[in-house]
Amino acid sequence: MLIRERLENFEFSNSEKMITTYILEKKLAIREMTTKEIAEATFTSPSTLVRIAHKMNFSGWSQLKEAYLNEEEYLQKHFSEINANLPFQGNDTILSIASKIAALEKEAIDDTLSLITHDDLQQAIQIIRKSSYISLFAVSNNLLITQEFQHNMSRIQKRVDICSLQGETIFKAHLADSSSCAIIVSYSGETTILNETIHYLKANGIPIIAITNIGDNTTARLADCVLRISTREKLYSKIATFSTDSAIVYLLDVLYSCIFALDYDRNLQLRINTSKMIEAGRFSTLDIIKEEEQAPEK
Numbered sequence: 001m002l003i004r005e006r007l008e009n010f011e012f013s014n015s016e017k018m019i020t021t022y023i024l025e026k027k028l029a030i031r032e033m034t035t036k037e038i039a040e041a042t043f044t045s046p047s048t049l050v051r052i053a054h055k056m057n058f059s060g061w062s063q064l065k066e067a068y069l070n071e072e073e074y075l076q077k078h079f080s081e082i083n084a085n086l087p088f089q090g091n092d093t094i095l096s097i098a099s100k101i102a103a104l105e106k107e108a109i110d111d112t113l114s115l116i117t118h119d120d121l122q123q124a125i126q127i128i129r130k131s132s133y134i135s136l137f138a139v140s141n142n143l144l145i146t147q148e149f150q151h152n153m154s155r156i157q158k159r160v161d162i163c164s165l166q167g168e169t170i171f172k173a174h175l176a177d178s179s180s181c182a183i184i185v186s187y188s189g190e191t192t193i194l195n196e197t198i199h200y201l202k203a204n205g206i207p208i209i210a211i212t213n214i215g216d217n218t219t220a221r222l223a224d225c226v227l228r229i230s231t232r233e234k235l236y237s238k239i240a241t242f243s244t245d246s247a248i249v250y251l252l253d254v255l256y257s258c259i260f261a262l263d264y265d266r267n268l269q270l271r272i273n274t275s276k277m278i279e280a281g282r283f284s285t286l287d288i289i290k291e292e293e294q295a296p297e298k
Contacts, residue, residue, distance in 0.1 A: 002215040003068045004075075006056055016052050018042045027072050035061055074115070074214060082107065084232035084243040101242060108246040111230035115214065116254070123225045125258045127207045131181035133159035135206075137169055137197050138185035145245055146185060149252040155274065156260060156267045169193055173200035183209045187244050188235060189217025198222045211251055227251055 001009075007020045022042045023030050030038060035046040046061075053064040087104045088097045128134060134153070136146055143164060150160040163172040170193075176182065182201050186194050189212040198219065201208055210223035213231040220226045229247035260267045284290050 001217065002075075003056070003064075003071050006216065007068075010055065012052065012055070015042075015044045015048050016055075019044055019048060019052060023068065028069060028076070030065065031069055071214065084108075084230075085234050085238035087239065087242065104242055105246040108230040108232070108243040109250045111232070112228075112247040112250055115228040115230075116251075120225060120227055121254070121258065124209045124227060124255060125262070127181045127209055127225060128158075128255065128259055129262060131207070132177060132179040133161060135172060135176050135180055135182045135201075136160055136162045136185070137173070137182065137194055138162075139166060139191055139194065141241060141245070142185045142187070142248065145249055146252065148249070149256055152253075152256045153259070155271050157270070158259065166193060169197045170200055173197045173206075174204070176201060176204055176206055178205045181207045181209065183211065184219055184223065185211045185248060186217075186219045187213055187229070187233075187241075187248075189213055189215070189219035191219070195219055195222060211248060 004024060007024055010020075012020055019038065019042050022038065026033075033041075035049050038049060039046045049061040053059070053061045056064060058064040058067070082100055082104050084104060087100045092100070136150065138146055143162065146162060150162055153160045161172070163169045173182070182198075184194055184198060189210075195218045198208055199222070202222070207225070208223045209225045209227065210219045211227050211229060212219050214228045215231065229251055230243055232243050233241060
């Protein structure tokens with residue numbers, strides 16, 4: 001759940017509601033305001049702001065304020081005129097649809113890039129680097145789009161196990177080796193089976209990387225490292241998961257590329273040599289995609 005949603009829906013006292021209503025109205029305008037100024041504007045006291053922060057599980061008002069402002073900046077900056085849920089209408093031309101889907105998916109990638117921090121990405125890379133293998137857990141269509149990541153990682157001899165049977169995820173987590181790590185992909189962050197899986201992984205001392213939305217959610221709270229993705233789609237009211245899928249694929253591509261770069265020359269040579277040996281029969285008549293050593297046509 002977003003911080004703004006928690007501020008709207010939490011059961012606060014009357015004086016606390018005066019403050020939450022004020023900051024929800026002022027949004028980014030509270031950036032330069034002190035606790036005293038906000039308290040005076042709402043006819044309350046600075047201690048009330050601290051109580052609100054504690055009720056929302058923040059250590060203090062400064063931490064809540066920073067998180068709220070970061071969230072508002074994201075929401076105002078990255079929500080374009082294209083509706084991620086209904087990016088096109090029934091009367092759009094086919095080329096208009098093509099253009100809108102392209103724009104939406106580009107925005108999802110740019111959006112996700114803006115959410116990546118150096119420290120979070122570095123932490124995820126080091127977790128993967130130190131692990132003997134990766135267990136990847138997801139449900140529904142997220143299971144399908146993670147398979148390319150598994151495929152790419154296998155080409156540089158990094159094992160990724162994807163549990164494709166939902167009823168087996170708990171067993172997989174319980175039997176996972178402590179030298180491994182786990183990646184949990186959950187847009188909502190509230191998928192029950194995945195959060196149960198995390199508890200079993202943590203019991204085995206397995207570090208967990210979560211790929212999830214920008215809000216406060218159970219998966220994010222349980223994970224050791226959180227990577228955020230573009231958060232623009234509703235859970236159900238949409239044509240398809242265009243935006244979310246593009247964001248997840250992009251983030252997994254980033255993880256693969258960063259792991260690849262840790263031993264760049266070795267991994268590049270491994271991929272080229274292996275493909276050259278196994279796919280020796282591949283050829284093309286198109287010069288732009290021909291390999292340099294491709295035999296000339298007879």
